Amino acid sequence: MKRHALALPLLIVLAACGKSDPEPLPTPTATVAAPRNLVAADLNLATLGAKVVGPQGSQVETVLSAGNAEIGTMVSYVACPAEVTECVPGKMPEGTLYTYVHQVTLDDAEKDEIKPTSGPEVVEAAPTLFRTTAKAHGFTGAIGYAKAEAEAALGAPEAITTTLDNGGLIWRVTEGGGWKPGSTITFWWQSTLPPAGPADNYLLEVDGNHSAARGPFPAEDKPVEGKKPR
Numbered sequence: 239m240k241r242h243a244l245a246l247p248l249l250i251v252l253a254a255c256g257k258s259d260p261e262p263l264p265t266p267t268a269t270v271a272a273p274r275n276l277v278a279a280d281l282n283l284a285t286l287g288a289k290v291v292g293p294q295g296s297q298v299e300t301v302l303s304a305g306n307a308e309i310g311t312m313v314s315y316v317a318c319p320a321e322v323t324e325c326v327p328g329k330m331p332e333g334t335l336y337t338y339v340h341q342v343t344l345d346d347a348e349k350d351e352i353k354p355t356s357g358p359e360v361v362e363a364a365p366t367l368f369r370t371t372a373k374a375h376g377f378t379g380a381i382g383y384a385k386a387e388a389e390a391a392l393g394a395p396e397a398i399t400t401t402l403d404n405g406g407l408i409w410r411v412t413e414g415g416g417w418k419p420g421s422t423i424t425f426w427w428q429s430t431l432p433p434a435g436p437a438d439n440y441l442l443e444v445d446g447n448h449s450a451a452r453g454p455f456p457a458e459d460k461p462v463e464g465k466k467p468r
Contacts, residue, residue: 273401273402273403273404273408274401274402274403275399275400275401276379276381276400276401276402277381277400278381278382278383278398278399278400278409279380279381279382280382280383280384280385280386281339281382281383281384281385281424281426284320285319285320285337286317286318286319286320286337286339287317287318287319287320287321287322287323287325288317288318288322288323288324288325289315289316289317289318289325290315290316290317290318290325290326290327290336290432290433290454291325292433292435292436292454293435293436294436296315297313297314297315298313298314298315298436298452298453298454299311299312299313299314300312300314300451300452300453302342302442302449302451303449304447304448304449305447307447308345309344309345309442309444309445309447309449310342310343310344310345310442310444310449311342311343311345312340312341312342312343312440312442312451312453313340313341313343314338314339314340314341314453314454315339315454316336316337316338316339316432316433316454317336317337317339318330318334318335318336318337319334319335322334327432327433330432333430334430334432335378335380335428335429335430336376336428336429336430336431336432336433336456337426337427337428338426338427338428338429338433338453338454338455339424339425339426340368340424340425340426340440340451340453341422341423341424342368342422342423342424342425342442342451343420343421343422344391344417344418344419344420344421344422344444345419345420346419346420347419364443364444364445364446365410365411365443366410366411366416366417366443366444366445367408367409367410367411367442367443368408368409368423368425368440368441368442368443369406369407369408369409369440369441369443370406370407370408370439370440370441370455371406371438371439371440371441371450372405372406372437372439372455373404373405373406373458374405374406374407374427374429374456375429375431375456375457375458375459376429376430376431376456376459377402377405377407377427377428377429378428378429378430379428380427380428381400381407381409381426381427381428382400382425382426382427383398383400383409383423383424383425383426384423384424387421387422387423387424388414388423390418390421391414391417391418391421391422391423392411392413392414392415392416392417392418392423393413393414393415394413394414396413397411397412397413397414398410398411398412398423399412407427409425417444417445429456430459431456431457431459432456433454433455433456434455434456434457435454435455436452436453436454436455437452437453437454437455438450438451438452439453439455440452440453440455
């Protein structure tokens with residue numbers, strides 16, 4: 239009996255030594271969607287109807303600047319479908335598509351005169367692109383640019399690729415001989431949401447210059463209590 243009594247604590251000690259610490263639970267990590275290439279369609283003005291009239295009128299004009307240099311201008315507007323003669327978002331039926339249009343014109347100065355040599359505008363590899371800096375709320379997947387303008391400005395009608403990256407839209411120049419000074423390229427995209435007003439949610443990168451741009455932009459679609467989100 240004594241031997242059994244002595245063996246019991248020994249078994250308890252051995253069992254305790256044999257236990258291993260529980261494995262830590264895996265830490266959840268956020269999944270970031272990879273950039274997705276989109277099919278860029280040509281701009282067809284015949285599909286556009288009346289424009290949304292906001293506090294600044296039917297279009298928003300902004301000067302594109304980098305440092306102390308003016309590198310271009312942007313004129314933006316939002317249009318309803320072709321059959322609409324008065325585009326008033328509050329009166330439009332659910333499911334109306336709004337086309338956001340941005341006409342970007344480079345300054346006609348020579349590139350060497352506006353190219354920065356120091357400061358935050360300088361980058362090692364200088365891409366040429368136009369993009370949204372915020373998630374394009376209500377984006378339908380329809381996107382493109384005026385291909386005749388791209389051919390005149392860049393030398394090739396298919397010189398621009400379009401990408402959806404983490405909810406933002408990017409128009410990137412991948413072909414051609416560079417954006418000619420003084421020329422215009424019109425970019426467009428569609429949303430199920432009307433503009434909430436002008437916002438600094440656009441960016442132009444050209445010749446190493448970065449310029450924030452102000453234009454109409456939709457607000458995030460917040461579902462109303464008791465109503466299903468669109």
